Amino acid sequence: MAEIKDPENTIIIELKDGxxxxxxxxxxxxxHSERMKKLARDGAYDNVAFHRVIDGFMAQTGDVAHANMEKDYNPGRAGTGGSEYDDVPAEFSRIPHDRGTLGAARSSNPNSANSQFFINFGDNHFLNGQYTVYGRVIEGMEHVDAITRGEPPKSPDRMISVKVAADA
Structure with missing residues (x-):
C-alpha cells in the first residue's frame, strides 16, 4: 500500500478490483477537500455509480442523489444531482489536469460543484483553469483504468466504499 503521509487528507475508494x-x-x-471528507464520513459515496466514463478522458461519479444503489438508479438522471449541502465555489489553481488527478464536476456555473467528481484517465490540460483540481491518485490507478465505460454504462461500476484514511 502507498505511504500515506496525511491520513486526514487521504481518501480510500474501494472498487471491484481493489x-x-x-x-x-x-x-x-x-x-473541495473538506466536502469530499464530509461526504465520505457521511457514507454518502458508498455504492454510488460511475455514471459517465469516457475512454481516454475520465471517469465521473459522486451523484449521491441519483446514482446510489439503495435509491433507484436512473441512468437518465444520474449526473444531474448533488448532496444535501450547498454548492462549493470554484477553487481554480495552476495544478494541471494530469492523469490521475481528481477534478470537481459542475454545471456551466463555475461555482456549482457539490458532490460529483471525476478522475482523469490521461492528461486533460484543456480543463486547466476551468475545473477545480483537489486530489490525485497515489495508488490504484490500474483499478480506475478498469472502470466500465459508457455514458452511462449499461451496468455501471460503483464505489463500494469511500473512507477517510484516518477513519479506516
Missing part, C-alpha cells in the same frame, strides 16, 4: 488511494490537496482546494 483500492484507489487519493491524496487530497487541502492547501490548493480546502473547500
Amino acid at each position: 483500492p484507489v488511494i487519493i491524496e487530497l490537496l487541502p492547501d490548493i482546494a480546502p473547500l
